[in-house]
Amino acid sequence: MKKIKVVELFAGVGGFRLGLEGWNRKSATSNYEDFFQSDYEVVWSNQWEPSTKKQHASEVYVNQFGNENHSNEDISEVLTENIPDHDLLVGGFPCQDYSVASLLKNSKGLIGKKGVLWWHIERILREKVEEKPKYLILENVDRLLNSPVNQKGRDFAIILKSLEDLGYAVEWRVINAADYGMPQKRRRVFILGFLKTTNIYEEILDNPIEWLTTNGLFAKSFPAIFQGLKEFPIEVDVLQISTSFNIDSKIKKFEKSGVFINGKCYSFNIEPIKEIPCPLRKIIDDRKKVDESFYIDEENLPKWRLAKGSQKTKRTTSDGFEYFYSMGAMKFPDDLNEPSRTIVTGEGGKTPSRFKHVIHTKHGYRRLTPDELEQLNMFPKNHTSMVGISDTKRAFFMGNALVIGIVEKIGIELSNRIKN
Numbered sequence: 001m002k003k004i005k006v007v008e009l010f011a012g013v014g015g016f017r018l019g020l021e022g023w024n025r026k027s028a029t030s031n032y033e034d035f036f037q038s039d040y041e042v043v044w045s046n047q048w049e050p051s052t053k054k055q056h057a058s059e060v061y062v063n064q065f066g067n068e069n070h071s072n073e074d075i076s077e078v079l080t081e082n083i084p085d086h087d088l089l090v091g092g093f094p095c096q097d098y099s100v101a102s103l104l105k106n107s108k109g110l111i112g113k114k115g116v117l118w119w120h121i122e123r124i125l126r127e128k129v130e131e132k133p134k135y136l137i138l139e140n141v142d143r144l145l146n147s148p149v150n151q152k153g154r155d156f157a158i159i160l161k162s163l164e165d166l167g168y169a170v171e172w173r174v175i176n177a178a179d180y181g182m183p184q185k186r187r188r189v190f191i192l193g194f195l196k197t198t199n200i201y202e203e204i205l206d207n208p209i210e211w212l213t214t215n216g217l218f219a220k221s222f223p224a225i226f227q228g229l230k231e232f233p234i235e236v237d238v239l240q241i242s243t244s245f246n247i248d249s250k251i252k253k254f255e256k257s258g259v260f261i262n263g264k265c266y267s268f269n270i271e272p273i274k275e276i277p278c279p280l281r282k283i284i285d286d287r288k289k290v291d292e293s294f295y296i297d298e299e300n301l302p303k304w305r306l307a308k309g310s311q312k313t314k315r316t317t318s319d320g321f322e323y324f325y326s327m328g329a330m331k332f333p334d335d336l337n338e339p340s341r342t343i344v345t346g347e348g349g350k351t352p353s354r355f356k357h358v359i360h361t362k363h364g365y366r367r368l369t370p371d372e373l374e375q376l377n378m379f380p381k382n383h384t385s386m387v388g389i390s391d392t393k394r395a396f397f398m399g400n401a402l403v404i405g406i407v408e409k410i411g412i413e414l415s416n417r418i419k420n
Contacts, residue, residue, distance in 0.1 A: 003041040009091035011047040016090045019407025028378040028404040039415040046071040080127035092139040136193030145254040153253035154245040160260045168193040173218040174256035177403035178339035181275035184376040221409040224270040281336040286361035296365040303352040308332040333360040348395030370394035378404040
């Protein structure tokens with residue numbers, strides 16, 4: 001079989017690429033010990049960090065994968081004609097406001113709010129008139145399904161309808177990596193697209209519910225129990241969705257699993273059929289002493305305990321309404337017998353923080369090292385280690401990254417379908 005050609009947008013430090021191609025012909029799910037026969041080849045990638053002079057993530061990407069066919073340009077300035085034709089487009093696009101500012105009378109497309117990167121995915125797919133990618137794998141935070149607050153689900157409906165207008169059926173699933181034996185409680189929505197010309201599109205069209213619950217890529221890769229089917233149409237255009245979808249409703253439209261095809265949504269809530277958990281202890285070698293800079297002095301422990309304790313703060317809404325926002329206490333230290341909490345971008349640095357991980361070993365209380373954070377996302381060891389890249393920046397990369405094992409499982413199932 002010919003290689004499946006991949007374009008990777010918003011590439012970060014290469015999580016999608018590692019999930020699809022493996023590393024040194026080894027797989028993430030085997031901790032890079034077992035041979036991995038990949039059917040994928042990344043033919044072009046793009047990584048651009050706005051508002052910063054140093055492009056650290058792109059530097060790490062090039063250090064690991066080479067500079068050939070890699071773009072470190074603002075995606076809004078990249079011409080679609082300069083992106084090679086490909087079979088699969090992947091990317092973890094940032095979560096922003098996806099509403100449509102206007103529908104241009106004499107334009108072929110839609111104009112979203114300035115800086116909204118979703119519209120550049122839409123633009124690339126729209127302008128690839130002759131050779132649209134047959135398949136899409138996209139990733140985002142799970143709150144995308146219910147945003148914004150006053151139009152629950154509007155943003156996601158815009159994405160679904162945009163993709164349908166471009167000829168795709170769309171399937172989505174909220175996946176918590178820890179539910180499927182991976183070492184981090186990281187919940188994200190994964191979005192798959194299948195072009196009308198593919199056999200998969202026809203299979204979904206034939207029986208959407210059977211695809212969702214039994215035969216689909218997610219059903220095979222991430223088994224679950226399906227509950228409470230919702231069926232509803234999305235027939236209006238994207239501009240109407242932007243202004244009127246589910247307006248002022250407190251009822252959410254989209255559940256954790258679903259498919260959208262031929263103008264209709266089929267959506268289920270799910271209960272994952274969980275695999276044996278991977279505890280944080282499996283990543284930590286507590287016999288080994290790490291660099292002194294990661295340990296917390298006795299005099300600073302009270303500050304960390306305070307940061308991790310219950311909190312109540314006064315907040316004010318945009319219209320002047322005051323209210324108290326409460327947060328319960330967090331475990332301190334983190335439980336080594338459970339999968340880790342979600343890594344956030346502010347994980348690095350010595351300053352006491354509510355959200356940073358702190359563990360207790362025989363050598364004392366300490367923060368997690370960059371190597372440990374990488375392993376929680378299933379990256380190869382030292383993947384982001386480079387001269388000029390600080391530990392804080394390496395932690396930031398992992399707060400933005402995805403859990404590679406999820407991409408690997410999706411990729412294997414997709415390539416099997418393409419082969420057959």
